[in-house]
Amino acid sequence: MNLKPIVPFEPILCERGPSGPQWTAQIKWDGVRMLAYHDGRETRLVNRKRNDRTAQYPEFQDTASYCSASSFILDGEMISFDESKPSFHEIMRRDGLRRTAAIEAAVRTVPVVYMIFDIVYVEGEWVTDKPLSERQRLLAEVVKPGSRVQLTGNFPDGDALFGAMKEKGMEGIVYKDLDSLYVPDGKDGRWRKRKITRDLYAAVGGVTHRDGVVNALLLGLYAPDGRFVYVGHAGTGRLTYADWRELTRIAAVLRTSTRPFVNEPERHRDAMWTTPKLVVRVQYLEWTPGGTMRQPSIQAVMDGMPPADCTTDQAGR
Structure with missing residues (x-):
């Protein structure tokens, strides 16, 4: 693997959402933060602590089925559902497995979805210096949504989204500045998470x-x-x-x-x-x-x- 794993950009915690036309809101999925790396030859899945989780999610090795780019680093969350909503307990049933036989069985019994919300490298170039709005445009061009891979949507009204997520018993939402650059190993107010407690x-x-x-x-x-x-x-x-x-x-x-x-x-x-x-x-x-x-x-x-x-x-x- 020619791509060295990075520490992903993180949001700060907030009690109220920001306002302004440059802000968008996204659902905070109750899953495991995961970056997908593909250098043209090899594919690796690495979590936020830079621990390799490639073996735990073998169904994402066929990158051509969900991304048309020849090389990329995608940022998102692996989620698994318990009845009608994402469940942290369920995704940990997959993430904690180590034995090959158990992983193969879990692919069938504990299906996961990769919810992608950002791209930091594509076609041999880093795009961390591009605004989020541009990175989202690139995402839409190269990612092929399907049963196992989805793009996280934007919502203009954060308060309305927060209320809807509260009714559904979800984890919360994330506010993002559409002008924000992606800062590896960074954490600041251009991304803000609001948890439902x-x-x-x-x-x-x-x-x-x-x-x-x-x-x-x-x-x-x-x-x-x-x-x-x-x-x-x-x-x-x-x-x-x-x-x-x-x-x-x-x-x-x-x-x-x-x-x-x-x-x-x-x-x-x-x-x-x-x-x-x-x-x-x-x-x-x-x-x-x-x-x-x-x-x-x-x-x-x-x-x-x-x-x-x-x-x-x-x-x-």
Whole structure:
């Protein structure tokens, strides 16, 4: 392979979308970022961390079936569907495979679609210095959409797209400046992602420590029958270092030798159990098939809120 893998251009996170005629919006697919490299002889699929994933997606070796260019680097996401929408869990069933027999079986049982949204190299030339609008024109010229390959569409009204994606339970949207150049290993406000998040109140049933300070909370909700169900652990969010120090003090007071959860948490070996009296507000993306929150983030400690209010019905579970 004559083409050296690059680190793809990344959007920054935003809470509100930008406005202006130079902005377009695209669906944020809940998949795995993937760049397809073809130098005229060899084809490679490489993720955002520059890890090779060619073997995991053998159905994309026939580049002539989806791209007319003799050489190219395409940027997009591999996605797989769970019922009617993209599922990160499903695509990871493909991305994590290593054995040839398992990969061959998964091609049939876990079909994927390559959603392409950019091109950075074509016919032996880098096009990173061209505006996005021009790169999209090039994409439309060389990519052949089909059952396995699609082009991500542009939407002029980002707010309307965000509302539609929220109704469908999708991950979010990305705003892109049509004048933006492509900067390998870059990340700035010319691309902005707006995630659709959910929130709930959860009680703390355990903690983990790092260097003597609490660094993550094990969270639970009460089921209708009164059982305290583990729903995930969170160590990121809006809390300051002083907040974590205070949580360390409170956890020591609430420490108990008995696991409060009816089910076994993922990180139970290093956990210190606590009586579930402390409540936090948590933001998350969705529920995993295993019944835990995906990407939970602690937003606030809810002083005085009764743990009994932390019920499974607030999450629709």
